[in-house]
Each structure stands twice: as C-alpha cells, then as structure tokens.
Amino acid sequence: MVSAHPRQALKPAQRKTVIGVVASAMLTLTLAFSGTAAADELDDRKAAIETEQQKVQETYEYLDAETSRKVAELAVYQQQLPGAQQALTDAEGRVSAAAGKVAALNGRVALAQETRSTITEQIAQDQAAMEDTQEVIGQIAAQAYKSGGVPSSFSLILGADGADSLTDSMGLAEQVLRGQNAAMQELSQQSATNVNSEARLAAVEEEISSLREQAEAALQLEQEARDAAAAEKAKVDTLIEQTAAANEALEARKPVIQAQLASLETAKAKVTADIAERQRVLLEQARKEEEARIAEENRRAAEEAARNNRPAPAPAVPPTTPTNPSAFGLSLPVQAPISSGFGWRATPPGSIDFFGTGGYLHSGIDFGASCGTPVYAPASGEVWRADQGQPDGMIGTGNRVVLNHGVIGNSALATNYYHLTSYVVSVGQWVNAGQLIGYVGTTGNSTGCHLHFETVLNGAMVDPMGLL
The missing domain is CATH 2.70.70.10 (Glucose Permease (Domain IIA))
Known part of the structure; x- marks a missing residue:
C-alpha cells in the first residue's frame, strides 16, 4: 500500500485571516489608484514645481518667469524619475513574488490531488479484495453446510486428492475455514486502516479546497500587482516624456535666452561702468580736495615756522591705505x-x-x-x-x-x-x-x-x- 502524507489544511480562523489580508490589500490598491489619489498627486506635482521655481529664481536671478517655470518643471521631473523607476522595480518585484506564490500553491494543489487519487485507489483495491475473500468464504461455508464436507474443487485448491471419509472431509473444511478466517482477520485490520485512510482523504479534500481558495486569492493579488506595475510604468513613461519635452523646450529657447543674457550682461556692464566712472570722478575729486587741503596745511605750517624762526616741519602727505568698507555704516x-x-x-x-x-x-x-x-x-x-x-x-x-x-x-x-x-x-x-x-x-x-x-x-x- 502506498503511504501519502497530506499537508496540514488551514483552520477556519486562519482562512478568515488570509481572506482579510487579501481584501485589505485589494482595498489599498484600489484606493491608491482612485481619482482622489490622482488629483492629490497632481496637486503635489504643482506644489513641487512652484517650490522648485522659487529655488530656480534664487539660483538663476536673470531668468524670465516662463523659462524659470520650465527649468523648475525639468528639475521636478528629474527628481521624481528615480523614485518612479524604483516604484516600478518594486511593483515588478511584487508581480514576480505573486506569480511565484501562485505557482507554489498550484503545485501544492496538484500534489494534494495526487495524494487523494492514491488514497482513493488504495481504498478501492482493498475493498475489492475484501469482497472477493468474503465471497469465497461464503461459498465454502454454504457448500460445507449442504454437503457435509468440502467440495472437490476446494480440495484440489488445497492440494488434496480427495477425502475418504466424512471425518477427513470435515477436517479439510476446518482447515480451509481456518485459513480463510485468518485472511478475513487481516482484511478486517485493513478495513480499519481504510477507515483511517478515508479520514485522511477527507483532510486532503479540505486541504485542496483551502489551497484552491488561497490560489485564487493569490491570483487576484497577482493581477492587482500587474495592474499596479502597469500604472507605475505609465508614470515612468510620462515622466520620461515630460523630462524630454521640458529639456527640448529649454534647448530650443537656449539661443534666445543666451541672446537675452548677453544683452543683459552688456547693459549691466554699462551700468557698472557708469557707476565706476562716477565713483572714479568722485574719488579723483576727493583726492584733489584732500591734496589741496594738505598742501594748504603744509603751507601754513611752513609760514608759521618761518615767523617763529624755527625749522619747517616735514610736509604731510595724503593717506594711501584703503578705507575699511564698514566705515560707511x-x-x-x-x-x-x-x-x-x-x-x-x-x-x-x-x-x-x-x-x-x-x-x-x-x-x-x-x-x-x-x-x-x-x-x-x-x-x-x-x-x-x-x-x-x-x-x-x-x-x-x-x-x-x-x-x-x-x-x-x-x-x-x-x-x-x-x-x-x-x-x-x-x-x-x-x-x-x-x-x-x-x-x-x-x-x-x-x-x-x-x-x-x-x-x-x-x-x-x-x-x-x-x-x-
């Protein structure tokens, strides 16, 4: 007899837990791709672009509003792309894991069905053997009762040439009955074993039912994971398209912007040069005024020394050390x-x-x-x-x-x-x-x-x- 070990079936409470987890996961996936989530995502994208635009303005003082926004969009898309690609990789990993679980459950279902077939076949074979033995015993008992001995056909089966007397015939009948009773006892034991096999068969049937439920749930989760991966793939593709479009738009505007920048730089240099020239004139005027003041002080000091008949002091010179800028306060x-x-x-x-x-x-x-x-x-x-x-x-x-x-x-x-x-x-x-x-x-x-x-x-x- 082939022995098979059925896998342990899930208890009702465990099945409820599995079903609850599956339902929760499905609800989470459904909400994740609802219209509200999509709207929130668009709002988040808009807010991110506005925040990035402020950073762009701080980084590129010279850009106009339209170009600044396009630069901000490009930066946001580039920032979001790695995360979207990672999310896609994770989603694809979940698809692979779900598919592996489905395959494993299907394998367990196939093994359980094979075990069921083996047990069912063994029970049928043992039952047929019991019925055949019972039929033979019944025939022997009936014949012995009717004729008072063992029929010649059974004597030949037992290897005897025949019975010379009633005593010999009855002894032969007893011998046959003892052999058949021993076989019947063995079959009774097998019948008890078959009862256990039938219990095992019921457990296998329950396991198959549970595994099928799990496989169906896993298959549904796999489909949800595939849908999620497809959505993430669409996000990545969209981001790539948006990044490329923003980059192309900026590249197309680059000559225009560079021309504007050149014009601004020229104008700025002109303004700075004008201020520098004005300051040069002011400094030159201040220098001359300071030199004149010092020259006048030196002249007065020399005259004072001459009047008092003493040597003239060394003439003062204008200071040449730079002025500390903080002096402007x-x-x-x-x-x-x-x-x-x-x-x-x-x-x-x-x-x-x-x-x-x-x-x-x-x-x-x-x-x-x-x-x-x-x-x-x-x-x-x-x-x-x-x-x-x-x-x-x-x-x-x-x-x-x-x-x-x-x-x-x-x-x-x-x-x-x-x-x-x-x-x-x-x-x-x-x-x-x-x-x-x-x-x-x-x-x-x-x-x-x-x-x-x-x-x-x-x-x-x-x-x-x-x-x-």
Missing part, C-alpha cells in the same frame, strides 16, 4: 531674511547652462521679503537712478533705485535696489539713512517677491555682507 535696507547670497553660482547638475560658462556671478544678495515691504536707505546719499531699468536696457532689473553714498577716505560706495514694486524718490534727491525709498516687488526678471541688493565699491561689485 550700512544698515539693512529691509527687515527680512536673506534668501540668496553673493558669489559664483555653478550650474546645477542636469540643468541647462545658459551662460555656457558653467555658471554665473550672483552680484548681490536677495532678501526674501513679501511684496510691498518697505525698503529704506541703509545710509545717507544721493539718488543716482530711479527708473524701470531704462535707458541702459536693464529691463531685467525691473523698477530700481541707485544710491550714491559718496566717498569716505579712499573709497566710494553706491548701492542698487532691484525688482521694486515702486519707488518714492527721484534722481538728484538727497536721502537720509533710514528714509523710505521704495517697496519690495517682483518686477523685471523675477518670479517671486524679493529685493535684490547690490553694493558697488570703487567701481567693483562686492559682497554686501562685508559692509552691513
């Missing part, structure tokens, strides 16, 4: 945190290098103030410019004010204020330290409210932090 032009510092800006990896030089110089600092925030003169001075970036072509500055703070020692200082909503001073006007000159805005090349503040010391752009 600048205060903050606006009460707001600094959102972007002064210095070289390297082009972020994966971004368009519009300048073609790997970056550019951010020639001032940005204060992250809201539009309408008052801007005050950080020190007294004369208004050199108060306009909309004209006539030197500095449209990108928006509304601007340029203050001349004059000369201290050997240094001349001017300060620039860009992107103002409006200004309240005019050219040639004298302003005192702390006087209102305008309001923070987002005019010119700006996509968010802020103040771009520059300091020009002796004709060169310097970090305002060294003067504040």
